[in-house]
Amino acid sequence: MNVFVARAEEGTSTGPHTPGARSHYAFGAVGLGIAVLSVFLTYSVLVGIASLLPLLSTTVVTFVGIVTWVVVWITLDVAHDRYTRRRRAAAK
Numbered sequence: 001m002n003v004f005v006a007r008a009e010e011g012t013s014t015g016p017h018t019p020g021a022r023s024h025y026a027f028g029a030v031g032l033g034i035a036v037l038s039v040f041l042t043y044s045v046l047v048g049i050a051s052l053l054p055l056l057s058t059t060v061v062t063f064v065g066i067v068t069w070v071v072v073w074i075t076l077d078v079a080h081d082r083y084t085r086r087r088r089a090a091a092k
Helices: 021-041 043-050 054-091
Strands: none
Touching: 021 043, 021 054, 043 054
16 A cells, blocks of 8 residues: 655646755754854853743743744745745746
8 A cells, every 4th residue: 555655747847936845954954053053152141141030041041042943944944945936037
């Protein structure tokens, strides 16, 4: 029984550009690296601000790291999508 069927078409699609899953995953990994680096570089400032909430300080640091990761991931993904759309429009 075939549950998953992959179909690859050889022509150009007439619909809107849909980037592949690999680019999403790659930008997620790059975004994670940038988020870890930025939290590492600003850790002392972040802990200083988070210490204002003594019981939630580790939660604040974690939340800031996750939000940074998601924002960087979305920014990279949208920028890449706009870049590829402009290149395709210029090529036509």
